[in-house]
Structures are given as C-alpha cells and as structure tokens.
Amino acid sequence: MSASGETQQIYDLFIIGGGINGCGIARDASGRGLSVALAEMNDLASATSSSSTKLFHGGLRYLEYFEIRLVREALIEREVLLKAMPHISWPMRFVLPYHKDMRFENSTPTSRILNTVMPWMKGRRPAWLIRLGLFMYDNLGGREILPGTSTVDLTQGPEGAPLQERFEKAYEYSDCWVEDSRLVVLNARDAEARGAEIMTRTKVMSCVRVDDMWEVIVQDTNTGVQRRFRAKMLVNAGGPWVGDIIHGKIRSNSTEGVRLVRGSHIVTRKLYDHDKCYFFQGTDGRIIFAIPYEQDFTLIGTTDAEHTDPSIKPECTDEERDYLLSFASDYFKQPVTRDDIVWSYSGVRPLYDDGASSATAATRDYTLKVDAVGGAPVLNVFGGKITTYRRLAESALEHIQEYFPQAPSTWTAGVALPGGNFAVSDTEKLIADLQQKYPFLTPFWARRLTRAYGAEASEVLGDVREAEQLGRDFGATLTEAEVRWLMEREYAQTAEDVVWRRSKLGLRLTAEQVAALDHWMSDVRSIGSAQAAQ
Ligand SMILES: Cc1cc2nc3c(=O)[nH]c(=O)nc-3n(C[C@H](O)[C@H](O)[C@H](O)COP(=O)(O)OP(=O)(O)OC[C@H]3O[C@@H](n4cnc5c(N)ncnc54)[C@H](O)[C@@H]3O)c2cc1C
Numbered sequence: 001m002s003a004s005g006e007t008q009q010i011y012d013l014f015i016i017g018g019g020i021n022g023c024g025i026a027r028d029a030s031g032r033g034l035s036v037a038l039a040e041m042n043d044l045a046s047a048t049s050s051s052s053t054k055l056f057h058g059g060l061r062y063l064e065y066f067e068i069r070l071v072r073e074a075l076i077e078r079e080v081l082l083k084a085m086p087h088i089s090w091p092m093r094f095v096l097p098y099h100k101d102m103r104f105e106n107s108t109p110t111s112r113i114l115n116t117v118m119p120w121m122k123g124r125r126p127a128w129l130i131r132l133g134l135f136m137y138d139n140l141g142g143r144e145i146l147p148g149t150s151t152v153d154l155t156q157g158p159e160g161a162p163l164q165e166r167f168e169k170a171y172e173y174s175d176c177w178v179e180d181s182r183l184v185v186l187n188a189r190d191a192e193a194r195g196a197e198i199m200t201r202t203k204v205m206s207c208v209r210v211d212d213m214w215e216v217i218v219q220d221t222n223t224g225v226q227r228r229f230r231a232k233m234l235v236n237a238g239g240p241w242v243g244d245i246i247h248g249k250i251r252s253n254s255t256e257g258v259r260l261v262r263g264s265h266i267v268t269r270k271l272y273d274h275d276k277c278y279f280f281q282g283t284d285g286r287i288i289f290a291i292p293y294e295q296d297f298t299l300i301g302t303t304d305a306e307h308t309d310p311s312i313k314p315e316c317t318d319e320e321r322d323y324l325l326s327f328a329s330d331y332f333k334q335p336v337t338r339d340d341i342v343w344s345y346s347g348v349r350p351l352y353d354d355g356a357s358s359a360t361a362a363t364r365d366y367t368l369k370v371d372a373v374g375g376a377p378v379l380n381v382f383g384g385k386i387t388t389y390r391r392l393a394e395s396a397l398e399h400i401q402e403y404f405p406q407a408p409s410t411w412t413a414g415v416a417l418p419g420g421n422f423a424v425s426d427t428e429k430l431i432a433d434l435q436q437k438y439p440f441l442t443p444f445w446a447r448r449l450t451r452a453y454g455a456e457a458s459e460v461l462g463d464v465r466e467a468e469q470l471g472r473d474f475g476a477t478l479t480e481a482e483v484r485w486l487m488e489r490e491y492a493q494t495a496e497d498v499v500w501r502r503s504k505l506g507l508r509l510t511a512e513q514v515a516a517l518d519h520w521m522s523d524v525r526s527i528g529s530a531q532a533a534q
Contacts, residue, residue, distance in 0.1 A: 006228040011037045011197075012404060014216050014231035016204045016245055019049035020180070020389045021381050022237035023187035023198075028393040030194040031415075032407040037229055038188070038196060039218050041203035043497045045184035048239050049386065050501050051314070051347020053265065053289060053302055056081050056089060056176035056387045058141065060279070061287050062364060063133045064108035068140070070365040074387045075141030078176050080413050081390065082145065085186065085420040086427055087454025088179040091146050092291070095159050096134075096279040097167040097331060098127055108285070108361070125281065134173050145424060146174035162272035164333050172276070177291075180386055181501040182452060185490050186417040187389075193418075200491050207234055207250045209375040222493075233403055234378040235396065240310035240348045242380060250378060254371055257353035258382055259362050260308065264316035265301030266324050267293060267507065268340040271332060280331050286360055288327050294504050295444065297342065300324050304359040307348045314346035343507060352382035366392050368399050377403060419454030434458065440467040445477040452503060460485045474517045476508035483521065493525060494518055 013029050015022045018040025026038045040046070058075035059067070082089050110129070131149075138148040152170040154160030159170060188198045201221045208215045216229040238245040243258045271290065278290040286304065293299035303320045321344065329335040349364075356362040366384035370377050379400055384392045394410050401407065422430060427450065434457050435446040449457040460482055464470055471480025478498070486492035486502050495518035499506035506514065 005225070007230070009035065009230075010213065011035045011229060011231040013037070013233050013235055013400075014207075014214060014229055015039070015235040015237055016207075016249075017237035017239055017241075018044040018184065018188060018198070018200060019047055019237065019239045020045070020184050020187070020386055021049075021239070021384055021392055022235070023184050023191060024389040024393040025235055025237060025381075025396050026191035026196045026198070027187045027194065028390075028397055028410075028412050029407075030191045030196040031411050032397065032404075032409075034404055034407055036191065036196040037231065038191070038198050039202040039204050039216075040198075040200045041221060042201065043493070043501060044188055044198075044200055044491055045181035045501055048347045048350060049184050050181035051263070051265075051345050052180045052386050053263075053291070053299075054178055054180050054386075055092075055289075056178050058137055058175070058387075059364060059385070060133060060137055060173070063136060064110040065361065065363075066109055067363065067365060070363075070385075070388070071137075072140045073391055074385060075137065075143070077387055077391055079142060079145050081178070081387070082176050082424055084412075084415060085178070085183065085417045085454075086422060086424040087419050087430075087451055088182045088186070088417075089176050090424075090427070091174055092177050093147075093172050093276045094175060094279045094289075095152060095170045095172050095276050096130065096281075097154065097163060097170045098130065099167055099169075100127070130171060134171055137173060143174075146176070149173045158272075158274040159276060161274075162332055162334070163278075164331060167331070178386060179452070183386065183389075183417075185502065186419070189418050189490065198491065201493065204245070204249055207245075207378075212375050214376050214378075232376065233400060234376070236378055236380045239350045240307075242350055242382060244310060246380060252371060252374070252378070254369070254380070256367075256369055256380060256382065259351045259353040259356075259359075260306070260310060261349040261351055261359040261362060262305045262307035262314045262346055263302035263349060264305075264314070264320040264324070264344060264346040265299055266316065266321060266341050267343040267345075268298045268300065268336060269342060270296050271298040271328075271334075271336065271340070278331065280327060282327050282330075288324065290328055290331075294507055295447075297507060300328050300336070306359055310348060314348050316344035316346045320346075350383065366395075368392070368396055370399050419456040422455050430455070430457075438464070442477070448477060448503070449482075472520065474509070474520075475513040476505050478503070478505050478509070478517070480520075483517070484524075487521065487524065493521065495521060 012034040013036045015026050015038040026036050030036045056078045058071045062071050134149040150172050152159050152172050154167050154170050192198050202218045205217045205219050214231045214234045219226045236245045246252050246254050275292050280288050291299040325336050351362045352367040354363045367382040369380045431446050431450045435441050453460050492498050495514045
C-alpha cells in the first residue's frame with residue numbers, strides 16, 4: 001500500500017493544516033518568494049475555519065476583558081480585508097437592544113471593577129458602559145468605510161418589529177460578514193498561483209529532524225500512497241490538532257497547550273425581514289448573534305463548551321440547541337422553536353491555553369512559538385481569529401525571518417484575493433452586469449455567483465448564451481460548469497465540499513440531489529485518474 005515517493009525539492013516551509021491560518025501563511029510566504037508545500041488531511045477549511053460565525057469583527061465583548069491589542073488589530077483589519085475581497089465580505093449593521101431592567105451574571109474584569117467601585121451596579125451592564133464600549137469600538141482602529149454607532153428607536157422602524165415590545169431602544173454599530181470557507185480556498189488558490197504546492201486529502205503522518213532539515217511523511221487519504229518531503233522549516237497550523245501534532249507527529253516535549261472550546265450555531269428559517277443583525281446579551285453574561293443568512297435563513301450562535309478531543313467530531317448538542325433557542329426567544333416576539341431549525345453546525349476553537357477560568361474568558365488572541373531546540377525549527381500556531389489571519393501570517397513571517405533573511409517584507413495588505421479586484425461599492429453593479437451578460441440568470445443566481453466568485457463569475461459560466469449550455473443541472477442553480485470549475489480550480493472533490501464549503505447550497509438541495517452530485521463528481525474524478533495513469 002505504501003509506495004513511498006520522495007520529492008527531490010527541498011522546500012523552505014512545509015505547512016501542516018489547510019485552515020485559514022495555514023493557507024494565509026502559505027499565501028504570504030509564497031508571495032515573498034519562499035518555496036512552500038501545504039498538506040491538509042481532509043478538505044480545505046474542513047475543520048474550524050468553516051464553522052465560525054463568519055464575521056470580520058473587532059469583537060465588542062473582548063473589550064470587557066481588556067483585550068485592547070486584539071480588538072484594535074481586528075478593527076483595523078476589517079476594512080483592509082473588506083477591500084481585498086468585496087465579493088465574499090460585506091459590511092453589516094448590528095442592533096444591540098437595551099433595556100434598563102436587564103441583569104447579567106458577569107465575571108469579566110470590567111464587571112469586577114464596576115462591582116467594587118459602584119457596588120449598586122452589581123449584575124448590570126449600564127447603558128453608559130455599552131456606549132463607552134461602542135465609542136472605543138468606533139475609534140480604536142482605522143474606520144473609513146464602515147459607519148459608526150447610532151441609536152435606534154425600536155418603537156419605530158423595522159429593527160424593532162420582530163422584537164418583544166419591552167425593547168424600546170437599541171444601539172447600532174458596524175462589523176463585516178465573511179464567507180469563511182471560501183476565504184480559505186481563495187488564499188490557497190492565491191498561494192498556489194504564487195508557487196505553493198497545495199495538497200488536500202493528504203495527512204501528515206510523521207515529521208523527523210534529519211541533518212538540520214525536516215523529513216515529512218504524508219499519506220494520500222484517498223489512495224493510501226505515501227510521499228516524503230524535505231523542508232527547512234515546519235509550520236504547525238493544525239488548529240485543534242496543534243497539540244497532537246507537537247506531541248504525536250513531531251514528538252516534541254514542548255509544554256505549550258491548546259484549549260479546545262466548542263461553539264455551535266443553529267440555522268433557522270428566516271425570522272425577520274430586514275438585513276441587519278442582532279447582538280443579544282444573555283442573563284449569563286454571554287452574547288449571541290442573530291444574522292440574516294443565505295437570503296432565506298437566520299443564523300443564531302454561538303455557544304462556549306469545553307471539548308476534550310479534536311478527533312471527536314463537534315456537533316451541536318441538544319443542550320446547546322435549547323440554550324440558543326431560549327436565548328433568542330428572550331428577545332424575539334415569536335418564540336424560536338425546534339421546528340424553525342433547518343441546520344446546525346459546530347466547530348472547535350483552538351485557543352492558546354492561558355489558564356483562564358472559563359471557556360468564555362479564554363483569550364481569542366493568537367500566540368506564535370518557534371521551537372528550534374532539536375535542530376530544524378518549527379513554528380507552532382495557537383489561537384487566532386478569522387479576522388486576524390492576515391496579520392497572523394505577517395507575524396508568522398516575522399517570527400521566522402532570521403531563517404529566511406532574504407525574504408522581502410510584508411505585501412498582502414491591499415492585494416486582492418482571486419475575484420476581489422473591484423471596489424466595495426461596485427458589488428450591485430457587478431451583479432447587474434452579470435445578469436445583463438447572461439440574461440437567463442435569476443436575481444438569486446446572479447447574486448449568489450457574484451458573492452462567491454466576484455469578478456471571476458463570468459469565467460465560471462464561460463462563453464454560453466443559454467442555461468442549457470452550462471451542462472447538467474444539479475438543482476438550486478448549481479450546474480455542471482460551476483462544479484467543474486470548483487473541481488479544477490478550487491480543490492473540490494466531493495459533493496460535501498461543494499454544497500457546504502464552496503457554497504451553502506446544502507441548505508436548498510435534497511439528499512437525493514446531493515447524492516446524485518456526489519456520484520457524478522466521483523465519476524469525473526475516476527475518469528481523471530484513469531487518464532492521468534495512461
Ligand atoms: C464557533 C466559532 C465561531 C467563530 N467565529 C469567528 C468569527 O465570527 N470571526 C472570527 O474572526 N473568528 C471566529 N472564530 C475563530 C476562527 O474560526 C478560528 O480561529 C480559525 O478558523 C482557526 O483556523 P485554523 O487554521 O487555526 O484551524 P482549522 O481551520 O481547524 O485548520 C486546521 C487544519 O489542520 C488540519 N490538520 C490537522 N492535523 C493534520 C495533519 N496531521 N495533517 C494534515 N492536516 C492536518 C485539519 O484538518 C484542519 O483543517 C470562531 C471559531 C468558532 C469555533
């Protein structure tokens with residue numbers, strides 16, 4: 001089974017993990033001229049990086065933990081990223097309802113100070129504190145495009161309509177949406193375009209230091225075939241598996257630890273008719289979001305639950321589901337029930353273990369550690385947010401600069417990802433242009449393609465005049481032309497890759513349609529493998 005092939009090339013970096021951090025580092029490093037190989041054991045973004053709340057955000061709640069560095073960096077990043085990918089990211093307004101009788105269990109550093117200096121405030125998050133937090137949020141980091149905070153009268157206008165009548169006032173602030181799994185794929189594509197070798201369904205089995213070099217053995221998880229690579233440096237971007245890789249694959253004695261914190265979301269039928277999100281504060285001191293999702297749905301999340309083992313697939317437990325339903329029902333007029341749920345998903349945050357008492361309090365900041373004790377160096381990546389992936393990559397390159405002093409300096413700020421080379425304000429025009437070029441597209445279809453592929457949408461469709469020329473119709477506007485693009489250009493191998501990570505068409509396709517797609521893709525892959533073997 002193990003036909004061990006060896007590559008002659010010695011790579012500068014071998015990256016383990018095709019989540020946002022691995023792919024972000026691969027893109028940055030290959031753009032600086034380093035030779036890079038990246039191995040992902042499943043599909044790109046198959047773990048945490050497709051399970052987030054999908055926000056480029058500063059993290060308003062982290063201000064209560066005085067995580068000023070993280071919040072400032074993330075706030076500045078929002079607009080840098082938005083400009084580089086205006087197809088998969090867009091501004092959103094968040095409505096934070098406020099009621100003077102609201103009480104919270106709260107043990108954040110801010111609430112502890114408040115309890116000491118103003119003991120009568122115990123259990124409250126007063127309006128002035130929220131206003132102060134939002135003032136900092138508006139002013140901490142380079143905001144040019146996004147509008148600042150405003151006050152909303154919930155007794156007027158659409159924002160108050162779905163909420164219980166006791167909420168009369170709200171604050172409204174800005175953050176951005178991002179299609180997390182597409183972000184990962186676009187980084188991988190850009191890295192490959194700049195010379196990186198991207199291998200999916202390729203598991204790293206062992207990493208051994210030999211003569212100041214890493215010898216890495218990988219296994220193709222489809223065929224079982226093993227290959228051997230040599231690299232000057234290893235980057236461990238294994239997300240929830242970062243600790244397993246340190247101890248199981250590299251066999252290092254490093255004491256750095258990762259804390260696994262599961263977060264679950266539920267997706268319901270569309271609960272309200274406007275395009276803003278809600279930021280709800282819970283009596284337990286936590287917050288959740290309710291976000292308009294995929295045009296016809298509402299996304300609600302998230303939770304914070306300890307997760308012991310990365311090999312246990314994270315799933316939304318009944319307890320987490322009921323927690324989210326009851327939390328949202330404390331705000332919406334119409335209670336949200338199990339019958340409203342159409343899908344749920346779960347992910348594991350690979351947080352740096354800073355010894356915090358609760359999962360909610362554990363730091364969301366990233367920590368990078370170079371370990372060169374046994375010879376060739378390895379960079380271990382802990383924590384981080386989708387929002388800070390580009391800065392994390394820059395910081396990673398800074399950490400390894402001494403090993404590659406010839407590599408040029410930072411370059412990714414202001415460089416568009418594939419399909420993202422248009423102005424943030426031009427999205428609607430792009431959608432209209434696509435529909436004009438392909439009059440058979442419905443408004444939903446044109447919007448979906450533009451939001452996924454941006455300026456590349458017409459490359460996906462090609463030179464056709466009628467929908468029939470796009471080949472087989474898999475349902476919900478997914479055609480053979482698009483699936484072939486995803487297989488040839490975006491590393492998709494299975495129906496799941498297509499309907500849950502390259503798109504969210506899984507919300508609209510039936511199980512039979514997904515099975516038919518999977519069957520078709522499997523046939524295409526078999527024909528491709530047979531031709532390659534000839
Ligand atoms: C519920 C939740 C909500 C979140 N919401 C947000 C948000 O709204 N905004 C935000 O900015 N951040 C958010 N985050 C944080 C963000 O999603 C994560 O920080 C980020 O996705 C971590 O990326 P990663 O690349 O480190 O890990 P991952 O995406 O998990 O990638 C690691 C990869 O390594 C691979 N791997 C592991 N071992 C091996 C091996 N031996 N060989 C090959 N490959 C291997 C895995 O298969 C995996 O794909 C959220 C996280 C969660 C869980």
